[in-house]
Amino acid sequence: MPNVQELRINGKAVRVEADRERSLLGVLRDDLGLSGAKYGCGEGRCGACTVLIDGTPTRSCITKLGAVASREITTIEGLEVDGKLHPLQEAFLDAGAMQCGYCTCGMIVTGVALLREKPQPTREEIVEYMDGNICRCGTYPRIIAAIRRAAQAVKEARR
Ligand code: FES
Numbered sequence: 824m825p826n827v828q829e830l831r832i833n834g835k836a837v838r839v840e841a842d843r844e845r846s847l848l849g850v851l852r853d854d855l856g857l858s859g860a861k862y863g864c865g866e867g868r869c870g871a872c873t874v875l876i877d878g879t880p881t882r883s884c885i886t887k888l889g890a891v892a893s894r895e896i897t898t899i900e901g902l903e904v905d906g907k908l909h910p911l912q913e914a915f916l917d918a919g920a921m922q923c924g925y926c927t928c929g930m931i932v933t934g935v936a937l938l939r940e941k942p943q944p945t946r947e948e949i950v951e952y953m954d955g956n957i958c959r960c961g962t963y964p965r966i967i968a969a970i971r972r973a974a975q976a977v978k979e980a981r982r
């Protein structure tokens with residue numbers, strides 16, 4: 824029997840009729856058409872499904888809908904502001920930090936959280952923070968370059 828859930832997604836109140844036990848990823852993709860987060864392993868091990876819950880990178884495949892009712896959920900679709908991509912989205916494009924793109928949304932969402940915590944991360948800090956996100960195409964060097972590029976772009980924009 825579906826329950827009505829009031830969610831906050833990308834700054835907006837959203838009402839869904841869904842069982843509290845369903846995965847957040849399934850509801851985002853199948854009920855709400857937010858298909859940026861991907862189903863990879865389904866076990867919390869690859870990061871393809873990552874979204875931010877109250878700013879913290881969270882595996883939506885293993886997060887139950889009932890656990891996020893009053894929390895702020897941010898998906899890749901919510902990073903763009905007034906038609907402008909987030910600097911990290913721009914940097915991924917500029918650095919060509921993707922091949923098949925399956926991991927990309929999870930990488931970017933996780934990278935955004937990193938840059939909020941550490942605006943100028945070292946290479947080692949990037950590697951450590953991004954460690955749980957898997958890219959089967961092996962684009963790690965370009966992903967690291969994109970994060971460093973975004974950090975630099977934000978720094979220069981503040982001058
Ligand atoms: S699909 Fe969620 S961590 Fe792999």
Ligand code: FES
Nearest residue numbers: 922924958959960
């Ligand atoms: S670009 Fe293919 S899995 Fe990362």
